[in-house]
Amino acid sequence: MADSPPISGNFNYPTTYRIGAGRVVELAASCRELGIERPLVVTDPGVAALPFFAAILERLAAAGLAAKVFSAIDPNPAVAHVEAGVAEAKAHAADGCVLIGGGSALDVGKCIALLVRNPGGVLDYEDRGENWKRADGARILPVIAIPTTAGTGSEVGRAAVILDPSDHAKKIVFHPRLQPRLVLADPELTLGLPxxxxxxxxxxxxxxxxxxxxxxxxxxxxxxxxxxxxxxxxxxxxxxxxxxxxxxxxxxxxxxxxxxxxxxxxxxxxxxxxxxxxxxxxxxxxxxxxxxxxxxxxxxxxxxxxxxxxxxxxxxxxxxxxxxxxxxxxxxxxxxxxxxxxxxxxxxxxxxxxxxxxxxxxxxxxxxxxxxxxxxxxxxxxxxxxxxxxxxxxxxxxxxxxxxxxxxxxxxx
Known part of the structure; x- marks a missing residue:
């Protein structure tokens, strides 16, 4: 029996979603599509050490994009991780975020994108009442998400989960425009998952x-x-x-x-x-x-x-x-x-x-x-x-x- 053809698809529901083996090579072009020239690349220490991550950075540099990496993230990310990432993004004058990793990196990255140009702290946008209206959605940085695990689905989500150190509770942060603008879902990046x-x-x-x-x-x-x-x-x-x-x-x-x-x-x-x-x-x-x-x-x-x-x-x-x-x-x-x-x-x-x-x-x-x-x-x-x-x-x-x-x-x- 002949091998099945490779799976590939482009969707615009619930956001722009491009899936298929090898699609991570489209990242630089995707950044330009969204007007991103100085991306903050948000990931975790484990992903940052993998060969494919180095290759991604090389392709961004070859395309003339000034990328800066932020990887100080724990598996259960807390307020401090978001604050550190926001400071890094501001210092870099980032005009967009590229999120590469599992749910932790994606959640922190989305919160960074929310806060760089909006006032307050991350817990000011906890999913209660109309807290989300405190942010100007047009000032949220554009986000490209590249998931390396198949679990949280944060790459298409409008929320993030962040640990509040004051009570050790995980808080849900929400904004309708927190959803990444574009997803590159490349299964080859998940092949090494234990x-x-x-x-x-x-x-x-x-x-x-x-x-x-x-x-x-x-x-x-x-x-x-x-x-x-x-x-x-x-x-x-x-x-x-x-x-x-x-x-x-x-x-x-x-x-x-x-x-x-x-x-x-x-x-x-x-x-x-x-x-x-x-x-x-x-x-x-x-x-x-x-x-x-x-x-x-x-x-x-x-x-x-x-x-x-x-x-x-x-x-x-x-x-x-x-x-x-x-x-x-x-x-x-x-x-x-x-x-x-x-x-x-x-x-x-x-x-x-x-x-x-x-x-x-x-x-x-x-x-x-x-x-x-x-x-x-x-x-x-x-x-x-x-x-x-x-x-x-x-x-x-x-x-x-x-x-x-x-x-x-x-x-x-």
Whole structure:
């Protein structure tokens, strides 16, 4: 059988998005397209040390672009990282930002672009009320995003997540024009991603799609995007995890990550409301935290989300009685009913648990979070904006219970 043709595409939804192997070579031309001559290149220390990053800088210099690198970023970026980047951008007289990396670099870079020409600090733009109106959107620097992981989808997002050192809580920063103007999604930049990070970022993207799909708002476009994103992850995450050089699988995962971040404009939920503060307190990778919390939150939300599971089970090609993938879309068909909803929920839950085991990610917070830390976390969860669109309301006692079960590894309702 002939090899499949390379995957490549140009989209203008939700922003200008160009995907395909080798597309990073278009960066210099893309900068000129947006009028960027003095880019601040924002990345993390790991990416900055890779050969492909040096090649990117060489191409920018050859094109006559005066690039400056800022890489002082941690995996859970805080206010200080943004402040340092803003100072670097101003000193360089940057007229745009090129963001190369995973969610941390992309989030910090977007905040830098927001603040270089706008007043105040990054937390002045926390996603509450109309804080975003404090900024003049026309003064946000143009941004080009080049993701090197397939998880957060920050490359197409209008928000960023930044750690507030005053309370160790992750705060969501938002502006409608925080979204990068152009994305170059090159799967070749993700081929060296270690299996564990491939797994964690992939399940981060899955959590975005899942929570968006289950959010109670009316948004059929987001639902369709989320379902297809989950299908792509189910089909391609095991392949990329076990065969890191599979360019097609890596391409599909990049696309799924962008789809998740596009879909979650509909809303997120308790998974993210938990993982934000737990990640801030423990330093746990965001995708790993989402992967741990997902089944416990599914069980908690079961009554509110069961009716949505037959369509998801079909998209994942599951049998209604278990989490085994099938060749077609059979298994969860026929007339809608409570029994079929329950069967579909069980199938999706079993499938997720099996996938997480296959990927070798933790099944609980045992050894990662101590029970005595829970009382301080509960109010942080209640204050997280993601909780507002959880399909089921949550009391402080219920959140404490989910956290306790996540430590104990107890999925019994």
């Amino acid at each position: 299996p564990r990070l491939t797994a964690a970022t992939g399940l981060d993207a899955f959590a975005h799609c899942f929570e968006a799909y289950c959010a109670p708002a009316y948004h059929p476009m987001a639902d369709g995007i989320a379902l297809e994103g989950m299908r792509l992850i189910a089909a391609n995450l095991p392949r990329a995890f076990e065969h890191g050089g599979d360019v097609a699988a890596r391409t599909h995962l990049l696309m799924a990550a962008a789809m998740g971040a596009t879909a979650f404009q509909k809303g997120l939920g308790l998974i993210h409301a938990l993982s934000h503060p737990v990640g801030g307190v423990t330093g746990l990778h965001h995708g790993t935290a989402n992967a741990i919390f997902q089944p416990y939150v599914m069980v908690h939300n079961r009554e509110a989300i069961e009716a949505r599971m037959p369509r998801l089970a079909q998209a994942l090609e599951l049998e209604a009685t278990g989490g085994t993938r099938t060749a077609g879309l059979g298994g969860v068909r026929g007339p809608s009913g409570r029994s079929s909803d329950r069967n579909a929920f069980d199938a999706v839950l079993e499938w997720f648990l099996a996938l997480r085991r296959r990927l070798g990610l933790p099944e609980s917070l045992e050894g990662l979070l101590a029970p005595e830390q829970i009382p301080a976390l509960v109010p942080m969860v209640l204050a997280d904006p993601s909780l507002e669109t959880n399909p089921k309301t949550c009391s402080a006692a219920e959140i404490e219970r989910v956290l306790c079960k996540s430590i104990a590894g107890d999925l019994i309702p």
